[in-house]
Amino acid sequence: MSIELTMPALSPTMEKGGLARWLVKEGDAVDVGDALAEVETDKATMEVEATEAGVITRLLVAEGAEDVPVGAVIALIGSGPAQPPTPAPVRTEAPAAAAAAARPPPKTQPQAPLDLPQGLKITPLARRIAELERIDLATVKGSGWGGKIVKADLKPPEIRPAATNAVASAAIYPPPAGVPHETIKLSGMRKTIARRLTEAKQTVPHFYLSVDVRLDALLKVRADFNGQGQAQAVKLSVNDFLIKALAGALQRTPDANVQFAGDRYHRFDRVDVSMAVAVPGGLVTPVIVDAGGKRLIEIAAEARRLGEQARAGKLAPEAYQGGTVSISNLGMFGVKAMIPVINPPQALILGIGAGEERACSVNGALISAMVMTVVGSFDHRVIDGAVAAAFLGAFKHLVEHPFEIVA
Amino acid sequence: MTDSFDLIVLGSGPGGYVAAIRAAQLGLKVAVVEREQLGGVCLNWGCIPTKALLRTAEIHHYITHASDYGLAAEQVGFDLGRVVARSRQVAGQLNAGVKGLMRKNRIAVFEGDGALAGRGRVLVSRLGEAVELAGKDILIATGARARELPFAKADGARVWTYRHAMVPREMPSSLLVVGSGAIGVEFASFYSDMGAKVTLIEALDRILPAEDVEVSAFMTKALEKRGLRVLTGARLEALEAGPEAVSAVIRLGDEPPRAQAFSHAIVAIGIRANIEAIGLETLGVALKDGHVLTDACGRTSVDGVWAIGDVAGPPWLAHKASHEGVVAAEAIAGVQGVHPVDKANIAACTYSRPQVASVGLTEAAARLAGRELKIGKFPFAGNGKAIALGAPEGFVKTIFDAMTGELLGAHMVGAEVTELIQGYVISRQLEATGAELADTVFPHPTLSEALHESVLSAAGRALHV
Numbered sequence: 001m002s003i004e005l006t007m008p009a010l011s012p013t014m015e016k017g018g019l020a021r022w023l024v025k026e027g028d029a030v031d032v033g034d035a036l037a038e039v040e041t042d043k044a045t046m047e048v049e050a051t052e053a054g055v056i057t058r059l060l061v062a063e064g065a066e067d068v069p070v071g072a073v074i075a076l077i078g079s080g081p082a083q084p085p086t087p088a089p090v091r092t093e094a095p096a097a098a099a100a101a102a103r104p105p106p107k108t109q110p111q112a113p114l115d116l117p118q119g120l121k122i123t124p125l126a127r128r129i130a131e132l133e134r135i136d137l138a139t140v141k142g143s144g145w146g147g148k149i150v151k152a153d154l155k156p157p158e159i160r161p162a163a164t165n166a167v168a169s170a171a172i173y174p175p176p177a178g179v180p181h182e183t184i185k186l187s188g189m190r191k192t193i194a195r196r197l198t199e200a201k202q203t204v205p206h207f208y209l210s211v212d213v214r215l216d217a218l219l220k221v222r223a224d225f226n227g228q229g230q231a232q233a234v235k236l237s238v239n240d241f242l243i244k245a246l247a248g249a250l251q252r253t254p255d256a257n258v259q260f261a262g263d264r265y266h267r268f269d270r271v272d273v274s275m276a277v278a279v280p281g282g283l284v285t286p287v288i289v290d291a292g293g294k295r296l297i298e299i300a301a302e303a304r305r306l307g308e309q310a311r312a313g314k315l316a317p318e319a320y321q322g323g324t325v326s327i328s329n330l331g332m333f334g335v336k337a338m339i340p341v342i343n344p345p346q347a348l349i350l351g352i353g354a355g356e357e358r359a360c361s362v363n364g365a366l367i368s369a370m371v372m373t374v375v376g377s378f379d380h381r382v383i384d385g386a387v388a389a390a391f392l393g394a395f396k397h398l399v400e401h402p403f404e405i406v407a
Numbered sequence: 408m409t410d411s412f413d414l415i416v417l418g419s420g421p422g423g424y425v426a427a428i429r430a431a432q433l434g435l436k437v438a439v440v441e442r443e444q445l446g447g448v449c450l451n452w453g454c455i456p457t458k459a460l461l462r463t464a465e466i467h468h469y470i471t472h473a474s475d476y477g478l479a480a481e482q483v484g485f486d487l488g489r490v491v492a493r494s495r496q497v498a499g500q501l502n503a504g505v506k507g508l509m510r511k512n513r514i515a516v517f518e519g520d521g522a523l524a525g526r527g528r529v530l531v532s533r534l535g536e537a538v539e540l541a542g543k544d545i546l547i548a549t550g551a552r553a554r555e556l557p558f559a560k561a562d563g564a565r566v567w568t569y570r571h572a573m574v575p576r577e578m579p580s581s582l583l584v585v586g587s588g589a590i591g592v593e594f595a596s597f598y599s600d601m602g603a604k605v606t607l608i609e610a611l612d613r614i615l616p617a618e619d620v621e622v623s624a625f626m627t628k629a630l631e632k633r634g635l636r637v638l639t640g641a642r643l644e645a646l647e648a649g650p651e652a653v654s655a656v657i658r659l660g661d662e663p664p665r666a667q668a669f670s671h672a673i674v675a676i677g678i679r680a681n682i683e684a685i686g687l688e689t690l691g692v693a694l695k696d697g698h699v700l701t702d703a704c705g706r707t708s709v710d711g712v713w714a715i716g717d718v719a720g721p722p723w724l725a726h727k728a729s730h731e732g733v734v735a736a737e738a739i740a741g742v743q744g745v746h747p748v749d750k751a752n753i754a755a756c757t758y759s760r761p762q763v764a765s766v767g768l769t770e771a772a773a774r775l776a777g778r779e780l781k782i783g784k785f786p787f788a789g790n791g792k793a794i795a796l797g798a799p800e801g802f803v804k805t806i807f808d809a810m811t812g813e814l815l816g817a818h819m820v821g822a823e824v825t826e827l828i829q830g831y832v833i834s835r836q837l838e839a840t841g842a843e844l845a846d847t848v849f850p851h852p853t854l855s856e857a858l859h860e861s862v863l864s865a866a867g868r869a870l871h872v
Contacts, residue, residue: 123838128811145746151813151838 005075011317018066121148189282205380215370218402240300247271247292249395256391260382274323277310287323337373347379415542417521420447422716422728423548429736431512440521445505459494464600523686551678551717559646579671587614589757591675596759608641619769619818703747705735756825764828767816779809783865789872792852798822803861812840
C-alpha cells in the first residue's frame with residue numbers, strides 16, 4: 001500500500017515549484033519529520049518533510065524538474081518492503097523541446113514550432129495563435145475539455161494584463177556573434193523579479209523626489225546606544241533607524257501609505273516595511289510587520305534575522321509576502337543616489353544612498369557634515385507631488401531629529 | 408394537492424424533453440408540462456413532418472425525371488392525402504418515441520397549460536381543472552409560433568401558416584409564399600416539386616437573407632431554373648382571401664403596387680416566442696426583444712427560473728434548443744464546469760432542393776470583423792459522386808482567417824449538404840485549422856470530398872477545379 005507524497009503549497013499563492021534536490025533515494029526508510037526533498041519556489045528553497053513513516057518506494061520526479069504543479073504526486077512511500085528502484089520518468093522540459101524540434105514544421109505554417117511544456121494540451125488553433133503572438137503558455141489556464149487550452153483562453157494582446165505577457169513579449173535577442181559567453185537558465189527568483197519589475201515599469205506611473213538628509217545626529221545616537229556597553233546582543237544599524245523613521249513619517253503622512261486598486265485605493269492603518277536584501281543570484285524583500293508599532297531594537301533584531309534567513313535561502317514564503325512600502329539601501333556600496341523601482345502593488349519605495357562627508361552651507365557658513373541622499377519613487381495614480389513631498393519632509397525631519405524616532 | 412419535483416419543464420419540444428431526460432439522467436425528479444403533443448412543434452408540426460414531405464417531393468422529382476436514369480415511369484401521380492398521412496405517421500412515430508423516453512426516464516408528464524404561479528410553483532390547467540406542482544427549479548421551454556401578418560389572418564382556408572401548409576387538403580394551383588427564410592424556401596421547394604406554380608416574395612434585397620450572399624444568389628437562380636418566380640425587395644401590402652382565390656397586393660421596389668391572384672398563400676415571415684399566459688409576470692422574469700432574457704447557461708433574471716430554446720431567442724433551431732436543454736439541466740443539477748452553448752458554432756440548414764447548410768460567419772461578417780481572409784470555393788460539378796448521382800449543382804464555400812488558419816465560416820448548397828455540414832461543425836468545435844483539415848483523408852467517392860477540396864481551394868491548391 002503506497003502513500004502519495006505530493007508537491008506541497010509552500011505559500012497560499014504557490015501553483016508550482018521545482019524539485020531542486022532529493023534528500024532520500026528509493027529504498028530509504030524514513031520517519032515522520034525526516035527531510036525528503038528541497039523544493040524551490042520563486043523566492044526560496046524549502047525542505048519537504050515526511051508526514052508518514054515508511055520506505056521510499058518510488059521517486060516520480062527527477063531532480064531539477066521545474067514547474068511541478070502543487071498537488072502533483074512526486075514520490076510514493078510504502079509501508080511494505082522496498083520495491084526495486086525504477087528509473088524516474090524525467091519531467092523536465094528537455095523531451096518536449098526535443099519532440100518539438102524533431103517534428104517537421106507543418107507546410108502551411110511558418111518555421112517556428114512552439115516549445116511546449118510537457119503534457120500541455122492545446123487545440124491546433126490555439127497553438128497557432130500562441131505561436132503568432134508569442135504567448136507564454138505556462139501562464140495560460142486551459143478551459144477546454146480536460147484542461148485543454150482553447151482559443152478563448154488566449155485573450156488578445158491588447159487586454160491581456162502586462163504581468164503575464166511582459167517577459168514573453170519582450171524581444172529576446174541572441175548574444176552578439178563571436179563573443180564567448182555562458183548561458184544561465186533563469187532561476188525561479190530571477191523570473192519573478194523580471195516579471196514583477198517589468199510590470200512595475202510598464203504599468204505604474206513613477207515619479208521621483210529626492211532629499212538630502214543630515215545623518216550626524218542619528219549617527220551620534222546610534223554610536224551612543226551601541227557603545228554603551230549595554231549587554232544586549234542587538235546592535236543598531238543606520239538602516240534600523242531609517243526603517244523606523246520611514247514608519248514614523250508614514251504615520252504622519254498616512255496618505256503616502258496607500259495602494260492603488262483600480263477604481264479605488266486602500267489606505268493602510270499600519271506600516272509594514274519590505275526591506276530589500278541582496279541574496280546570491282538576486283534579491284528578496286522580507287517584511288517587517290508593523291514597523292511603526294515596534295521598538296527600534298525589535299526592528300533591529302527582526303531585520304537581522306530576516307536578512308540572515310534571506311541570504312541563506314531559508315525565508316518562509318509568508319515572510320516576504322505583503323508589505324505596504326519598501327526600502328532599499330545601496331549606501332554600503334558607495335552609491336550616491338539610488339532611484340528604485342516600485343514593488344507592485346505598493347505605491348512607495350525609498351532608495352537610500354551612501355552617507356558621506358559633504359560640504360554644506362548652514363546659516364551662510366560652510367561646514368562639513370554627514371549627508372545621505374534619499375530618493376522616493378511614488379505611484380502617481382495614488383500619491384501626488386504634495387503628499388510625496390510632505391512624506392519626504394517628515395522622513396527627513398525624523399532622521400535629523402532621531403530622538404523623535406525613538407520617542 | 409401538490410406534487411413536488413426537483414425540476415418542472417414547461418413544454419416538451421426538442422428543448423424541453425431533452426432537458427427533462429438529461430436532468431433525469433443526473434438523478435433529478437422531473438415533471439414535464441405539455442399542452443399539445445409531446446415533442447412540441449419540431450416533432451409534430453415542424454422539422455420532422457416537413458422533412459417527410461420534402462422526401463416525398465424529392466422522390467417525386469426523381470420519378471418525373473426517371474428517363475434521365477434510364478428508367479421508365481408512366482402515369483406518375485400522387486395521392487395528396489397519403490403524402491400528408493405519411494408525414495403524420497412519421498410525426499406520430501416520433502411522438503410515441505418521446506412518450507417512451509419519458510416513461511423510461513421516469514419523467515412525470517402533465518397534460519395542460521402550465522404557468523408560473525409563484526416561486527417554485529407551477530399551475531397546470533386543463534379543461535377547467537387545475538393542479539399545482541411544486542418545483543425547486545422551473546425550466547421554460549414553451550417555444551414559439553408563427554408571426555402573423557397584421558392585415559391578414561391565416562385561417563387555414565386559403566391563407567396558411569406552416570401548420571396548415573403541412574396538412575393541405577388540396578394542392579394549390581398557384582401559391583404565394585411570403586418570406587424567404589428556411590421555412591418559406593422549404594415550402595416553396597416542396598409545393599413546386601409537387602406541381603404548384605410558386606411565387607416566393609421577400610421584402611429584403613435577397614432571399615435567405617441570413618445566409619452568405621453567394622448562397623442567396625445561387626438559390627435564386629436554382630429556384631428560378633425550376634420554374635419558381637422569385638421577387639425580392641417585394642413588400643406585401645394587402646392580402647385578401649376570397650372563396651376562390653387570394654388577392655395579394657405586392658409593391659416591388661419603387662413601382663406602384665400591383666394586385667395578383669393566387670389560389671393559396673403561405674405566410675412564413677418569422678416566429679414569435681410564446682411568452683404569454685405562462686405567468687412570467689408573477690415573478691417578474693425579464694424579457695428582451697420579445698423573448699426571455701437568459702445567460703449563457705439558461706438562467707433567467709429570477710433565481711430558480713430557466714429558459715431555453717425558441718422562447719429564449721435566436722437562433723430558432725431545434726438543435727440549439729436541445730443543447731441549451733442539456734446545459735441548463737446540468738447547471739440545475741449542479742454539474743461542475745458546464746460549457747455553455749457556443750451559439751457561433753450552430754449550423755443552419757434548409758432542406759429545399761437543393762439543400763443549404765451553413766455555420767459560422769458569412770464573408771461579409773468576416774470582413775466586417777476586420778479579418779484578413781482566405782476563401783475557398785468548390786463546385787459540386789467538380790465532384791465525381793455528385794455527377795454520378797445526377798445532382799451536380801451547388802458549391803462548398805469556406806472562409807478562413809489568413810493568419811491563424813481558423814475556419815471562420817462554411818456555406819454550402821447542394822445535395823445532402825445538411826448531412827455534410829457536421830464535418831465543419833466538428834472541426835470548429837475542436838479548433839482545427841485549415842492545415843489539419845487539408846491533411847484529413849476524405850473517402851472517395853463521396854460528396855464529402857467537396858469539403859476537403861474547398862479547404863484546399865482556400866489554400867490556393869484545389870486539385871479538382
